[in-house]
Structures are given as structure tokens and as C-alpha cells.
Amino acid sequence: MRPLGVRVDDWLKDSDEVGPSWLTVDLAIFTVRDDQLMVLLVERGLEPFHGMPAMPGGYVQKNETLHEGALRELAEEAGIDGSRLHLEQLGAYADPGRDPRGRVVTVAYLALGPDLPAPVGGTDATRAFWAPVAHVEDGRLDLAFDHRAILTEALEEVRRKLEYTAAATAFCGETFTLTDLRTVYQVIWGQQLDPSNFRRKVLNTTGFVQPTGEQWLPPTGRPAALYRRGQAWLLNPPLIRAETPGQ
Structure with a gap:
């Protein structure tokens, strides 16, 4: 169990408790466009969940930090420079059944930016697009993996952050x-x-x-x-x- 107050990056580097060999990052990226809260999604070009919308993300490479992996995936899958965004860790998600390929732990990042540009899909994303958060909340958009649950937590975190x-x-x-x-x-x-x-x-x-x-x-x-x-x-x-x- 990760000790309270310890960043996931530091825990992964120092801990002998890490079991899963598959580690990914996923990004919940929000902006406001045309007076709507929008989230960045990609259309998956590969199995599993081929053709379904999902948050941008992917596997962390062997010699990069989680933060570096998040920035790389954002650039590769959506053509967006994450260094210009407010970017922070949201949390780790590790339910055994969250990925049909096996036990995959993902670290979700929260990113906020002003009226961000139209994204450009790349690597294993067929396309990238901005979608109204309301369409995810009301079920009009069904997301791959457990990404709807992650986005729900990310949205509440944003709402809370605006208060304090x-x-x-x-x-x-x-x-x-x-x-x-x-x-x-x-x-x-x-x-x-x-x-x-x-x-x-x-x-x-x-x-x-x-x-x-x-x-x-x-x-x-x-x-x-x-x-x-x-x-x-x-x-x-x-x-x-x-x-x-x-x-």
C-alpha cells in the first residue's frame, strides 16, 4: 500500500512492493470552449475497445518518469504541448478487471488549460477531439476501460479546486x-x-x-x-x- 503523502513517482522508484509490470498514464484534460466544459478524448485505433473514445494515454517507457510519460503521450496522441498546461497527478487506478489485457495500473493526470486548440490524433489514436463533459456524464458517450469513472472523479476534483x-x-x-x-x-x-x-x-x-x-x-x-x-x-x-x- 502506498504511504499517505508519498507521490506515486517516488513510491514506484523506491518501493519493493511494486508487483504489476504494466504501468500506464491517462490524462483527464479539461478546457472551456464556447461556454462549455470540454474534455479531450481520442478514438482508439487498436484493440481492446477499438473505435471507442478514451482519454489520451499509454504505457510508461522504461527510462521515463510518470510526468515525462504523460507529456509524451499527450504530444503523440493529441499534438498538444502539456508543458503549457496546469498538470498534476489525480490518482492511481488498479482494479484487476479494468483492462482486458491483464493487470494494468494507470496513474491519471489532471490537466487544465484555456480554450485549447483542436487536437491532432497520432500513434494508436485514430483521431483526437474535444467532447462536452455533459455527454460523458449523461451516458451519450461511452468510454473505454474505466475512463468514465476516472473522469467523474477528475471533474469533482476540478469543481473542488475552484472553491479553494x-x-x-x-x-x-x-x-x-x-x-x-x-x-x-x-x-x-x-x-x-x-x-x-x-x-x-x-x-x-x-x-x-x-x-x-x-x-x-x-x-x-x-x-x-x-x-x-x-x-x-x-x-x-x-x-x-x-x-x-x-x-
């Missing part, structure tokens, strides 16, 4: 308006937020955003102040989402 960290700014460009930032929260939480209350909470949260002194000039309407991410990662006070029925 500045992760929402990872979905924005280098500069953004408070309306842009509020849209991120609304899309990911699935809740409408009062503009005045949101503005007050953001500006009263120390280090969350920093004014640039510049303005965005829309085609119509009033100019809007531009901000960039501040120095703080942990938000104090946090921005807590409203409870929804059934929670």
Missing part, C-alpha cells in the same frame, strides 16, 4: 475580465452566479487576481477591467459553491 484554489485562472488567458472568470465558475459548477457578489468575493480574496491597469474594449457596451492571476494559489476566504438538490 486559483485553479479557475488556468482556464483563462494571460489576462481576463471578471466576467471571463465568472463564466469558468458557472460552466464548471453548473450554477449561475450573481455578478456583483462574485466580483466582491473575488476582489476581497487576497492574492486571487491582480489588476493590469488595462481595459478590454468590447464592440458594444462599457469597457471592462483586465486582470491576471495573483500570487496566491490557496484562496482565503474560499469561494464556496451553493449546494444543489440532492447534495
Whole structure:
């Protein structure tokens, strides 16, 4: 059992407990496009699950770290430079039946980025594409392996991060308006937020955003102040989402 607080990379390097010889990385990559939360998927070009959508990923090579493997797979399968994304480990998944080829342990990564470009499929992916997260949640898209379960956990982690960290700014460009930032929260939480209350909470949260002194000039309407991410990662006070029925 991996000790609490130990990164998977370090545990794999130092532990004699590692049994499975097959180790993969999978990436849950989210962006906001056209006011929708989107996830990056690839269409598998090989068995098992040939032709089915799945998260990008693959086997970790012998002489690379998990992080290096995640970046390589993202570049090979989708043509995206992961070094420009917010990228972190989500967790390890090792249920015996998760892969019909045998006992395969995967380490999932969570990646966030602003309106990422159209992906380009490669290696064992027939194509790569952005799909609305809602289509995975409601079952319109059936994913290979246990990827739907992984994405469900990844989505909840993103929603939680928006409450306690500045992760929402990872979905924005280098500069953004408070309306842009509020849209991120609304899309990911699935809740409408009062503009005045949101503005007050953001500006009263120390280090969350920093004014640039510049303005965005829309085609119509009033100019809007531009901000960039501040120095703080942990938000104090946090921005807590409203409870929804059934929670």
C-alpha cells in the first residue's frame, strides 16, 4: 500500500512492493470552449475497445518518469504541448478487471488549460477531439476501460479546486475580465452566479487576481477591467459553491 503523502513517482522508484509490470498514464484534460466544459478524448485505433473514445494515454517507457510519460503521450496522441498546461497527478487506478489485457495500473493526470486548440490524433489514436463533459456524464458517450469513472472523479476534483484554489485562472488567458472568470465558475459548477457578489468575493480574496491597469474594449457596451492571476494559489476566504438538490 502506498504511504499517505508519498507521490506515486517516488513510491514506484523506491518501493519493493511494486508487483504489476504494466504501468500506464491517462490524462483527464479539461478546457472551456464556447461556454462549455470540454474534455479531450481520442478514438482508439487498436484493440481492446477499438473505435471507442478514451482519454489520451499509454504505457510508461522504461527510462521515463510518470510526468515525462504523460507529456509524451499527450504530444503523440493529441499534438498538444502539456508543458503549457496546469498538470498534476489525480490518482492511481488498479482494479484487476479494468483492462482486458491483464493487470494494468494507470496513474491519471489532471490537466487544465484555456480554450485549447483542436487536437491532432497520432500513434494508436485514430483521431483526437474535444467532447462536452455533459455527454460523458449523461451516458451519450461511452468510454473505454474505466475512463468514465476516472473522469467523474477528475471533474469533482476540478469543481473542488475552484472553491479553494486559483485553479479557475488556468482556464483563462494571460489576462481576463471578471466576467471571463465568472463564466469558468458557472460552466464548471453548473450554477449561475450573481455578478456583483462574485466580483466582491473575488476582489476581497487576497492574492486571487491582480489588476493590469488595462481595459478590454468590447464592440458594444462599457469597457471592462483586465486582470491576471495573483500570487496566491490557496484562496482565503474560499469561494464556496451553493449546494444543489440532492447534495
